[in-house]
Amino acid sequence: MLGNCLENVRKTVPLVHNITNYVTVNDVANVLLACGGSPIMSDEIDDVSDITSICGGLNINIGTLNKNTIAAMFAAGKKANELGHKVVLDPVGAGASALRTKTALDLADTIKFDAIRGNISEIKTLSAGSGSTKGVDADSADAVDDNNLDSAVAFVKQLAKERNTIIAVTGATDLVADAKTCYIIKNGRPEMSKITGTGCQLSGMLAAFLVANPENPLEAAAAAVCTMGLAGEIGFANMEKADGNSTYRNRIIDAIYNMTSEELNKGANYEIR
Amino acid sequence: MLGNCLENVRKTVPLVHNITNYVTVNDVANVLLACGGSPIMSDEIDDVSDITSICGGLNINIGTLNKNTIAAMFAAGKKANELGHKVVLDPVGAGASALRTKTALDLADTIKFDAIRGNISEIKTLSAGSGSTKGVDADSADAVDDNNLDSAVAFVKQLAKERNTIIAVTGATDLVADAKTCYIIKNGRPEMSKITGTGCQLSGMLAAFLVANPENPLEAAAAAVCTMGLAGEIGFANMEKADGNSTYRNRIIDAIYNMTSEELNKGANYEIR
Amino acid sequence: MLGNCLENVRKTVPLVHNITNYVTVNDVANVLLACGGSPIMSDEIDDVSDITSICGGLNINIGTLNKNTIAAMFAAGKKANELGHKVVLDPVGAGASALRTKTALDLADTIKFDAIRGNISEIKTLSAGSGSTKGVDADSADAVDDNNLDSAVAFVKQLAKERNTIIAVTGATDLVADAKTCYIIKNGRPEMSKITGTGCQLSGMLAAFLVANPENPLEAAAAAVCTMGLAGEIGFANMEKADGNSTYRNRIIDAIYNMTSEELNKGANYEIR
Numbered sequence: 001m002l003g004n005c006l007e008n009v010r011k012t013v014p015l016v017h018n019i020t021n022y023v024t025v026n027d028v029a030n031v032l033l034a035c036g037g038s039p040i041m042s043d044e045i046d047d048v049s050d051i052t053s054i055c056g057g058l059n060i061n062i063g064t065l066n067k068n069t070i071a072a073m074f075a076a077g078k079k080a081n082e083l084g085h086k087v088v089l090d091p092v093g094a095g096a097s098a099l100r101t102k103t104a105l106d107l108a109d110t111i112k113f114d115a116i117r118g119n120i121s122e123i124k125t126l127s128a129g130s131g132s133t134k135g136v137d138a139d140s141a142d143a144v145d146d147n148n149l150d151s152a153v154a155f156v157k158q159l160a161k162e163r164n165t166i167i168a169v170t171g172a173t174d175l176v177a178d179a180k181t182c183y184i185i186k187n188g189r190p191e192m193s194k195i196t197g198t199g200c201q202l203s204g205m206l207a208a209f210l211v212a213n214p215e216n217p218l219e220a221a222a223a224a225v226c227t228m229g230l231a232g233e234i235g236f237a238n239m240e241k242a243d244g245n246s247t248y249r250n251r252i253i254d255a256i257y258n259m260t261s262e263e264l265n266k267g268a269n270y271e272i273r
Numbered sequence: 274m275l276g277n278c279l280e281n282v283r284k285t286v287p288l289v290h291n292i293t294n295y296v297t298v299n300d301v302a303n304v305l306l307a308c309g310g311s312p313i314m315s316d317e318i319d320d321v322s323d324i325t326s327i328c329g330g331l332n333i334n335i336g337t338l339n340k341n342t343i344a345a346m347f348a349a350g351k352k353a354n355e356l357g358h359k360v361v362l363d364p365v366g367a368g369a370s371a372l373r374t375k376t377a378l379d380l381a382d383t384i385k386f387d388a389i390r391g392n393i394s395e396i397k398t399l400s401a402g403s404g405s406t407k408g409v410d411a412d413s414a415d416a417v418d419d420n421n422l423d424s425a426v427a428f429v430k431q432l433a434k435e436r437n438t439i440i441a442v443t444g445a446t447d448l449v450a451d452a453k454t455c456y457i458i459k460n461g462r463p464e465m466s467k468i469t470g471t472g473c474q475l476s477g478m479l480a481a482f483l484v485a486n487p488e489n490p491l492e493a494a495a496a497a498v499c500t501m502g503l504a505g506e507i508g509f510a511n512m513e514k515a516d517g518n519s520t521y522r523n524r525i526i527d528a529i530y531n532m533t534s535e536e537l538n539k540g541a542n543y544e545i546r
Numbered sequence: 547m548l549g550n551c552l553e554n555v556r557k558t559v560p561l562v563h564n565i566t567n568y569v570t571v572n573d574v575a576n577v578l579l580a581c582g583g584s585p586i587m588s589d590e591i592d593d594v595s596d597i598t599s600i601c602g603g604l605n606i607n608i609g610t611l612n613k614n615t616i617a618a619m620f621a622a623g624k625k626a627n628e629l630g631h632k633v634v635l636d637p638v639g640a641g642a643s644a645l646r647t648k649t650a651l652d653l654a655d656t657i658k659f660d661a662i663r664g665n666i667s668e669i670k671t672l673s674a675g676s677g678s679t680k681g682v683d684a685d686s687a688d689a690v691d692d693n694n695l696d697s698a699v700a701f702v703k704q705l706a707k708e709r710n711t712i713i714a715v716t717g718a719t720d721l722v723a724d725a726k727t728c729y730i731i732k733n734g735r736p737e738m739s740k741i742t743g744t745g746c747q748l749s750g751m752l753a754a755f756l757v758a759n760p761e762n763p764l765e766a767a768a769a770a771v772c773t774m775g776l777a778g779e780i781g782f783a784n785m786e787k788a789d790g791n792s793t794y795r796n797r798i799i800d801a802i803y804n805m806t807s808e809e810l811n812k813g814a815n816y817e818i819r
Contacts, residue, residue: 295568339614340592373593408586
């Protein structure tokens with residue numbers, strides 16, 4: 001059950017090294033604390049090997065990449081692979097610039113990732129080598145919906161097989177797949193797209209869930225995705241008159257902080273194909 | 274009417290590229306989402322030309338400038354100018370250090386800005402080539418008030434003419450001017466100065482409003498300034514016992530998220546000279 | 547009385563230059579505003595000397611150090627020392643990586659600090675030259691409690707003497723000492739460890755309190771520590787159903803914003819040895 005995956009995070013308090021963008025980094029740290037993990041941030045090449053060595057997981061997010069931090073991403077990823085740590089890639093904006101596309105592809109080719117999480121345009125870019133990401137949001141022409149669900153599921157399974165990793169595509173419908181199995185998840189609220197960084201936050205949590213659940217990585221990844229989506233629903237239900245996207249951000253993190261495994265088991269809305 | 278300008282942001286969802294400081298960047302992103310725009314952040318010189326090309330506007334803020342990001346500001350500004358995009362400058366701390374003053378002046382001399390927004394000390398520094406900015410706050414000796422309003426209006430019109438741009442000076446009284454016309458705006462609350470980054474947030478919004486309203490840039494700029502000030506008033510009215518500056522920050526962004534064009538038309542407090 | 551120290555911050559509005567990490571920087575800025583100070587952030591070596599010159603205090607935090615910002619820390623510290631400004635060191639993660647340990651030690655050997663604030667593992671690392679910091683959290687084996695309080699007090703006094711500075715160790719029990727006197731402070735809530743950055747926030751405040759109270763630095767440092775801990779208690783008392791760590795963060799900063807000197811005098815929970 002997904003709730004066990006959350007409980008294992010709380011029991012083991014996985015330390016996650018984040019090389020992430022400076023836009024949403026504070027929320028990533030607070031979400032990692034909310035779900036029961038522990039965050040550390042380091043992006044200097046002379047620091048990352050030591051830091052990643054004391055962690056259980058590494059979360060690489062290219063949202064505000066620069067030459068120095070790109071080098072640090074490769075160094076940290078290499079060290080984390082040597083140590084058998086869990087490693088997650090969030091290819092923010094792959095498809096939106098040549099540098100982002102190239103960096104995401106090079107990372108995916110060089111580092112063994114346990115999971116790659118992005119919106120559908122970013123993930124398509126990883127598959128095709130180019131894409132049409134609209135800034136940091138998915139191109140609406142790429143959106144996963146009930147009409148193209150079969151082909152989307154086949155696509156993510158195929159990419160998971162080729163890349164030998166878990167692929168997590170998040171949007172109105174989330175797909176979390178390895179080569180054989182796909183969770184189709186319908187938790188979440190459309191208003192979450194009006195907050196910066198729910199994707200970044202999820203990638204951080206994903207790393208913590210993978211570290212805490214080494215026996216069943218796909219279920220752990222699905223549990224992280226359901227936790228974020230369900231928190232979006234709970235946070236929205238807690239909204240009061242005059243609340244907007246800034247307070248919604250707080251309420252989502254708060255909902256993760258307060259979420260029980262029973263609540264997650266009950267609220268998770270998914271099917272497996 | 275100013276409300277139309279806000280409505281146009283919501284209808285067209287302008288994508289704004291921000292090269293901005295890491296202190297307030299998360300709030301800038303959430304405010305852009307709140308007003309109806311879409312943010313993307315990128316400050317690596319090898320990334321900014323691609324990123325700014327897919328956007329409609331560029332917001333350059335020197336709040337935590339460094340050698341690498343300064344180079345990226347010039348590259349992005351040049352590309353945005355080539356493409357006819359709207360470009361905003363926020364000269365944070367011009368007058369407080371030689372590097373900030375020089376960078377702000379060089380940017381203003383090299384890039385065509387559609388608007389420059391700062392506090393009165395920063396804007397005076399741009400005019401005089403040196404200044405007395407107190408950190409990132411205006412020197413109180415510079416403050417615009419009813420006693421010096423005529424000369425302040427003349428000053429901003431003159432600078433707008435010389436720089437061929439819109440000048441937005443924000444403080445207790447806000448002035449938004451081109452060479453001929455000045456909006457004198459009295460929205461806002463003094464408590465807004467106890468939150469970091471309302472100025473940075475406004476500069477991001479300003480870019481979005483300019484992109485969405487190409488036919489009437491001065492009105493668009495005034496609408497952005499009134500939106501922020503009015504949100505400060507609404508957010509303050511929503512404060513509860515025990516709330517302080519951190520919650521006030523959220524309530525202001527929330528107020529922008531919930532603001533209707535009617536509300537803006539009704540609440541905007543300005544005269545035109 | 548400690549309340550006077552807070553009042554002096556509010557009366558004199560000390561401008562504090564922060565070279566700090568990008569994870570918690572926004573909260574540091576808002577906490578400085580909440581307590582009555584004024585923040586400015588700058589980490590470019592060509593900018594820091596000018597910026598620190600117009601400030602009264604400097605807060606150096608190595609939480610996301612890199613080669614460029616390390617150089618800026620030394621330059622700013624040297625200038626601040628020349629000018630007789632108050633300087634605070636927050637050695638985030640000293641003991642967790644060789645670079646962090648070396649940087650913290652080099653800074654402490656090169657710059658005259660008025661106070662050094664960290665968790666017990668970071669402070670032990672400064673004393674021993676190596677340590678066992680668990681990421682950015684203290685190693686539980688190091689924790690200060692009633693069983694080892696006498697030796698912990700002796701340790702911080704000794705280190706304060708050797709380093710000729712105030713040492714502030716924060717955790718469940720806080721110790722704030724110079725060579726002769728130690729404040730043992732029991733304000734705070736365990737839930738504060740579930741928010742990122744309360745330590746970073748405190749270091750920023752500490753700088754402001756030292757600037758505003760040049761006559762009694764130890765009392766000022768103790769006042770800053772009590773202010774943060776008491777705000778943690780007040781913020782927790784204000785928590786409502788469904789609130790979690792994200793809202794708790796806001797409530798703590800709000801509590802500092804609203805704290806009166808009487809409230810601090812009444813709520814401060816300490817003994818002096």
